[in-house]
Amino acid sequence: MRDELEVARFSTLPEGELAVALLRNHGVAARLPDRDMATMNPDLLIAIGGVRVVAPDHQIVEARRLVERIRAGEFIDDSDDWAIDAVPGRIGEMDEAEVAGVMKWAKKAGAVIIVLAFVVFPLAGCVFDLARV
Structure with a gap:
């Protein structure tokens, strides 16, 4: 070799x-x-x-x-082949469906589950432990 x-x-x-x-x-x-x-x-x-x-x-x-x-930049491709075509009149704007994406309600349900699991349930456990004392 x-x-x-x-x-x-x-x-x-x-x-x-x-x-x-x-x-x-x-x-x-x-x-x-x-x-x-x-x-x-x-x-x-x-x-x-x-x-x-x-x-x-x-x-x-x-x-x-x-x-x-x-x-030196010899291999740079300045063509627009890779450019994303903008929708006329909508540059920088997004509607609710685009913001929500494909998950929609699942994102909200996931946020609720996380809040319950990491905030509400631990706090409730502390309150019940204090009540026993």
Whole structure:
């Protein structure tokens, strides 16, 4: 097996994942050796200097050039293919059905159950315990 060298470091896991995906799309066998640590303990990312992207030593030059192109913004897609179409006359406005969502009455029932379980029942238990004394 060949040695792996560090291609670049990224401050967040999603940035590193995107870089690896783009490198793999261009034929570079890149990977994130810090993925598990970054997932389990993301606070340590600052301490270790970010998420490392590594690649085989024979592909390191190509990988670093691709990362330079990424950081220069060459792969940014400015098309409107991903844009959400706004409903004319309703920008920033939502009606009650959109606010309630699909849960509607279930949200209200859940709130009542939580209040009963964590407020009313414990208080009632304390009152009954005091009444026995």
